[in-house]
Amino acid sequence: MLKKERQAYILHQVSLHNSVLSADLSNSINVSEDTIRRDLNELAETGKVIKVHGGALSKSFNSFYLRSDVYNADSKILIAEKAVSLIKDGMFVLTGGGTTIIEMARLLPENLKATFFTGSIPAAFEYAQHPNIEVIFIGDKIAKRSQIAIGGEAITRIKHIKADICFLGTNAIDMEHGITDNDWDVVQVKKAMLESSTQTVVMSISEKLNSYQRIRIGGVDEIDILITELDPGNKLLDPFRMKGLTIL
Amino acid sequence: MLKKERQAYILHQVSLHNSVLSADLSNSINVSEDTIRRDLNELAETGKVIKVHGGALSKSFNSFYLRSDVYNADSKILIAEKAVSLIKDGMFVLTGGGTTIIEMARLLPENLKATFFTGSIPAAFEYAQHPNIEVIFIGDKIAKRSQIAIGGEAITRIKHIKADICFLGTNAIDMEHGITDNDWDVVQVKKAMLESSTQTVVMSISEKLNSYQRIRIGGVDEIDILITELDPGNKLLDPFRMKGLTIL
DNA sequence: TTGATTATTGCAACAATTTGCAGTTATTTC
DNA sequence: GAAATAACTGCAAATTGTTGCAATAATCAA
Numbered sequence: 001m002l003k004k005e006r007q008a009y010i011l012h013q014v015s016l017h018n019s020v021l022s023a024d025l026s027n028s029i030n031v032s033e034d035t036i037r038r039d040l041n042e043l044a045e046t047g048k049v050i051k052v053h054g055g056a057l058s059k060s061f062n063s064f065y066l067r068s069d070v071y072n073a074d075s076k077i078l079i080a081e082k083a084v085s086l087i088k089d090g091m092f093v094l095t096g097g098g099t100t101i102i103e104m105a106r107l108l109p110e111n112l113k114a115t116f117f118t119g120s121i122p123a124a125f126e127y128a129q130h131p132n133i134e135v136i137f138i139g140d141k142i143a144k145r146s147q148i149a150i151g152g153e154a155i156t157r158i159k160h161i162k163a164d165i166c167f168l169g170t171n172a173i174d175m176e177h178g179i180t181d182n183d184w185d186v187v188q189v190k191k192a193m194l195e196s197s198t199q200t201v202v203m204s205i206s207e208k209l210n211s212y213q214r215i216r217i218g219g220v221d222e223i224d225i226l227i228t229e230l231d232p233g234n235k236l237l238d239p240f241r242m243k244g245l246t247i248l
Numbered sequence: 249m250l251k252k253e254r255q256a257y258i259l260h261q262v263s264l265h266n267s268v269l270s271a272d273l274s275n276s277i278n279v280s281e282d283t284i285r286r287d288l289n290e291l292a293e294t295g296k297v298i299k300v301h302g303g304a305l306s307k308s309f310n311s312f313y314l315r316s317d318v319y320n321a322d323s324k325i326l327i328a329e330k331a332v333s334l335i336k337d338g339m340f341v342l343t344g345g346g347t348t349i350i351e352m353a354r355l356l357p358e359n360l361k362a363t364f365f366t367g368s369i370p371a372a373f374e375y376a377q378h379p380n381i382e383v384i385f386i387g388d389k390i391a392k393r394s395q396i397a398i399g400g401e402a403i404t405r406i407k408h409i410k411a412d413i414c415f416l417g418t419n420a421i422d423m424e425h426g427i428t429d430n431d432w433d434v435v436q437v438k439k440a441m442l443e444s445s446t447q448t449v450v451m452s453i454s455e456k457l458n459s460y461q462r463i464r465i466g467g468v469d470e471i472d473i474l475i476t477e478l479d480p481g482n483k484l485l486d487p488f489r490m491k492g493l494t495i496l
Numbered sequence: 497t498t499g500a501t502t503a504t505t506g507c508a509a510c511a512a513t514t515t516g517c518a519g520t521t522a523t524t525t526c
Numbered sequence: 527g528a529a530a531t532a533a534c535t536g537c538a539a540a541t542t543g544t545t546g547c548a549a550t551a552a553t554c555a556a
Contacts, residue, residue, distance in 0.1 A: 002269070005267055022533095033533095053522095053532065119387070128369065135392075141384050144379075144383075147373070251505095283506075301541090505549085505550075512542080518536095520535080
């Protein structure tokens with residue numbers, strides 16, 4: 001049995017039973033437990049399973065996007081929870097992509113009725129799972145790395161929208177440079193989003209506070225609400241509060 | 249035995265067993281393992297198989313275990329393989345959604361350079377995985393059930409495209425009613441796709457031949473190529489051949 | 497056709513990957 | 527905290543891959 005084949009078998013077992021024991025696997029395909037362990041390690045490294053003492057567990061069986069481990073997932077979930085609380089029935093919501101946005105999408109309450117605009121494939125996919133949410137995809141050329149639509153067409157469409165609230169994940173934010181990023185096309189799209197909504201929410205893990213990148217999306221004064229995983233009272237956030245931002 | 253012949257044999261074995269060992273192949277056709285390895289390398293480079301230590305796997309193998317939920321998956325993979333052979337470098341390809349299309353997306357050779365237009369979220373996601381494919385998403389309101397963009401905006405955008413080839417999965421097709429479906433909005437989109445491309449390919453598992461649904465997308469005469477999992481010579485396909493369709 | 501050129505194939509030496517084992521260390525469980 | 531179980535480490539043997547090379551086969555221009 002080829003190595004890949006064996007690993008595929010393991011994955012299958014995991015997704016079937018949600019958990020496996022090294023011993024069982026070793027038994028059923030007749031290889032040493034060491035080999036199984038090595039396989040599990042590899043699968044865990046690429047984020048396909050979660051390794052535990054004695055075997056492995058399935059990652060959430062939400063497996064459409066079985067991307068590698070989300071960096072700092074706990075913080076992002078915290079942020080997402082705060083963000084969800086801002087969305088009310090009937091709102092027009094504009095969102096970018098990014099892992100934090102995806103977490104938010106997963107946490108949306110079932111009974112929420114709202115219209116979501118996005119140019120992100122993973123985000124649209126998640127929104128579409130919700131029974132009461134209407135999803136409008138803003139199409140154009142898809143940027144491979146970030147899986148969002150970029151280009152003039154997308155920007156034009158965004159400008160024709162007037163959303164109540166806009167959620168942006170961010171790569172870097174500080175007082176001096178504002179929100180910054182390092183991909184020209186993505187920046188253009190985010191800029192358009194900023195302009196097209198009444199209220200702007202920026203979500204950022206604290207690690208990204210006070211860092212900046214090459215291209216500017218907008219100043220701190222263009223943001224209405226800043227969400228981090230920190231307690232709103234944290235002194236790291238003081239400068240932003242001074243500027244008049246609401247901190248969650 | 250000629251090289252091409254040998255590689256065809258290898259491909260056949262792979263698609264038959266989902267995996268092959270270099271040693272076995274070397275044995276059964278009496279060439280050195282080096283030659284087999286070189287063949288496997290070539291086949292892997294053009295994306296026809298996945299090479300692993302000790303042999304090779306079928307491309308669809310990866311998802312083979314993970315995807316027990318697709319109805320009639322084997323047939324769909326067969327269809328997808330035939331479909332892929334129609335796509336050449338530099339083409340503008342327009343596709344719908346549906347499981348058969350997804351299979352096709354997964355089987356696209358790594359080195360294929362083409363531009364794909366689609367309004368389907370899962371399809372766009374798959375296309376975006378390929379290194380040399382440019383993906384243009386046709387946005388609009390997302391239909392939950394089928395995860396594709398529907399509505400006037402999407403249709404207008406499709407009409408502005410002139411694609412070389414269009415691939416449609418289908419729910420029902422027969423001689424009398426042509427291609428039919430049961431969702432009004434989806435039908436409008438598919439109609440637009442039919443009109444916007446030079447060549448139209450319809451993919452259908454044989455089970456859906458000679459069935460029809462309520463809403464008509466287009467007549468049989470608007471189709472250029474029909475792909476099913478059957479042998480092209482199968483007599484079930486005779487009526488379509490009579491009408492001048494190319495059968496794969 | 498012929499001679500030159502290119503492609504294909506098998507071989508040999510060397511490099512790498514994979515696998516199981518033994519000994520040791522870490523973790524769990526009572 | 528001690529016994530049991532699992533995990534890690536280093537290692538050796540077997541298998542598989544790679545590379546350069548020479549012999550052979552296929553292709554093509556004149």
